[in-house]
Amino acid sequence: MAKKFRIYTNEELVIGKNFYLNEEQTHYLKNVVKYSVEDKIICFDNKNGEFLCIIKELNKKNTLIEVLEQTKPFTICPDIWLLFAPLKKDNTDFVIEKATELGVRKIIPTNTRYTNSSNIKIERFIAQSIEASEQCRRTDLPEITQLANLTDILNNWDSSRTLYFMDETLNSKPFIDILKTTKNTKSAILIGPEGGFSPEELTLLRNLEFAKGATLGPRILRAETAVCASLSCWQMFLGDWS
Amino acid sequence: MAKKFRIYTNEELVIGKNFYLNEEQTHYLKNVVKYSVEDKIICFDNKNGEFLCIIKELNKKNTLIEVLEQTKPFTICPDIWLLFAPLKKDNTDFVIEKATELGVRKIIPTNTRYTNSSNIKIERFIAQSIEASEQCRRTDLPEITQLANLTDILNNWDSSRTLYFMDETLNSKPFIDILKTTKNTKSAILIGPEGGFSPEELTLLRNLEFAKGATLGPRILRAETAVCASLSCWQMFLGDWS
Numbered sequence: 001m002a003k004k005f006r007i008y009t010n011e012e013l014v015i016g017k018n019f020y021l022n023e024e025q026t027h028y029l030k031n032v033v034k035y036s037v038e039d040k041i042i043c044f045d046n047k048n049g050e051f052l053c054i055i056k057e058l059n060k061k062n063t064l065i066e067v068l069e070q071t072k073p074f075t076i077c078p079d080i081w082l083l084f085a086p087l088k089k090d091n092t093d094f095v096i097e098k099a100t101e102l103g104v105r106k107i108i109p110t111n112t113r114y115t116n117s118s119n120i121k122i123e124r125f126i127a128q129s130i131e132a133s134e135q136c137r138r139t140d141l142p143e144i145t146q147l148a149n150l151t152d153i154l155n156n157w158d159s160s161r162t163l164y165f166m167d168e169t170l171n172s173k174p175f176i177d178i179l180k181t182t183k184n185t186k187s188a189i190l191i192g193p194e195g196g197f198s199p200e201e202l203t204l205l206r207n208l209e210f211a212k213g214a215t216l217g218p219r220i221l222r223a224e225t226a227v228c229a230s231l232s233c234w235q236m237f238l239g240d241w242s
Numbered sequence: 243m244a245k246k247f248r249i250y251t252n253e254e255l256v257i258g259k260n261f262y263l264n265e266e267q268t269h270y271l272k273n274v275v276k277y278s279v280e281d282k283i284i285c286f287d288n289k290n291g292e293f294l295c296i297i298k299e300l301n302k303k304n305t306l307i308e309v310l311e312q313t314k315p316f317t318i319c320p321d322i323w324l325l326f327a328p329l330k331k332d333n334t335d336f337v338i339e340k341a342t343e344l345g346v347r348k349i350i351p352t353n354t355r356y357t358n359s360s361n362i363k364i365e366r367f368i369a370q371s372i373e374a375s376e377q378c379r380r381t382d383l384p385e386i387t388q389l390a391n392l393t394d395i396l397n398n399w400d401s402s403r404t405l406y407f408m409d410e411t412l413n414s415k416p417f418i419d420i421l422k423t424t425k426n427t428k429s430a431i432l433i434g435p436e437g438g439f440s441p442e443e444l445t446l447l448r449n450l451e452f453a454k455g456a457t458l459g460p461r462i463l464r465a466e467t468a469v470c471a472s473l474s475c476w477q478m479f480l481g482d483w484s
Contacts, residue, residue, distance in 0.1 A: 075460075098467055098470070101461055101462075101463050101464065101467050102461075102463075102467065102471065103459065103461055135462070135464070136461040136462050136463065136464075137461060137462050138461060174478075174483055174484050175478065175483070176478040176479070176483060176484045177484065215483075216474075216483060217345065217477055217481070217482055217483040218317075218482055219343055219344075219345055219378040219379060219380060220343075220377070220378045220379050221343050221344075221378065222343065222377070222378075225340055225343050225344065225470065228340070228467065228470035228471060228474065229344065229470060229474035230474075232458075232470065232471035232472075232474045232475055233474055233475065233478055235459055236416075236417065236418040236475055236478075237418070239459070240459055240460055241416055241417070241418060241457075241458060241459040242416045242418045242419065
């Protein structure tokens with residue numbers, strides 16, 4: 001078994017502890033990856049870190065696990081939030097997955113003037129982010145909030161957190177010029193919907209002290225591409241990619 | 243009609259010219275976006291630039307177009323190539339789309355030791371890249387080559403082109419440290435398959451003067467995420483995002 005299966009659990013992990021995995025996780029271990037008793041897996045708990053564990057019993061509906069040793073300390077991702085306007089289903093799944101891999105700490109689904117948010121399922125977003133966290137070897141999970149309105153979010157903003165909004169109108173500075181000259185690692189990135197921000201939203205954003213418009217080159221990026229691009233650039237300058 | 247339909251044609255465009263769009267394009271104009279005679283569209287030809295055009299006839303199998311005026315000069319994307327190991331179908335589609343949006347000049351599907359390249363359809367890649375070019379408002383198309391073996395590509399490499407390979411083993415420098423200290427805009431980025439590079443491939447790459455290993459942070463990125471992340475970072479420093 002070259003690559004150990006990696007799983008998130010909401011049980012607090014300490015060496016020597018015995019606990020049960022749930023039915024869904026048991027099904028996966030038994031029938032999908034075909035693990036058996038004595039096989040080892042990796043667990044993390046979004047609290048104490050990552051641990052090597054051993055399967056002690058594999059029952060019909062649950063799996064008994066023993067925690068053997070710590071393999072990674074708990075590390076929280078850099079202090080970057082993502083505010084994004086939900087897109088069509090597949091693209092939203094994609095945004096959650098990629099934002100998790102790219103190390104965001106918090107994801108805020110954001111209702112804007114032109115957002116199509118009729119079909120938002122936060123439970124689904126959470127499941128996606130857990131799966132992506134397992135895959136990309138995070139020891140924390142991103143926090144995912146309920147859908148909120150952009151204007152409400154801005155009205156309650158902590159002004160010590162810089163909000164970068166990606167500006168398709170190209171009336172803003174290149175993102176690199178802004179990132180080069182800031183040291184504030186407490187940040188958030190806002191990506192509008194396919195139709196962009198409304199003129200009223202742009203006026204509002206441009207008048208806020210804590211908000212900075214930024215451009216990502218001359219081509220028009222789809223929303224999910226702008227998510228990947230802006231988070232990557234931020235991680236390079238202010239996050240844990242340097 | 244707020245947003246004009248944008249279309250690539252292999253006809254060379256000059257003001258006053260009349261030409262026919264093909265059956266597929268005609269079907270799309272007529273039945274999908276519901277355009278009619280006298281409506282205007284935007285065309286580009288990967289040669290002379292982008293032009294405003296008018297529909298003069300909309301027949302069963304073709305559309306007669308007249309070129310009215312130039313709306314953008316021809317611009318070629320920065321001199322960045324992408325070498326990537328084809329993935330599962332959807333993820334490969336995604337890579338072609340995102341690489342096109344992120345402004346690569348050339349895409350080289352690359353066979354590596356651990357690549358699953360049984361089902362490569364270059365025609366499909368080209369169709370994807372044309373659609374993405376139409377969407378993101380490029381005036382050029384990325385060139386897409388046939389599948390080639392990594393070792394053959396490396397044996398025939400022009401050593402004045404820097405090749406950045408994304409190194410999951412974390413034995414390389416952060417990409418930002420490399421980008422900060424180079425001025426060579428003639429570049430290529432190599433992204434390995436899900437299983438990574440083989441030990442022999444890594445040894446080969448590490449011994450090449452023109453190749454530089456780079457890391458993209460502590461989390462494990464999926465191949466398609468690494469494509470987006472590395473191209474975005476490159477465009478910021480050496481491309482047209484600054």
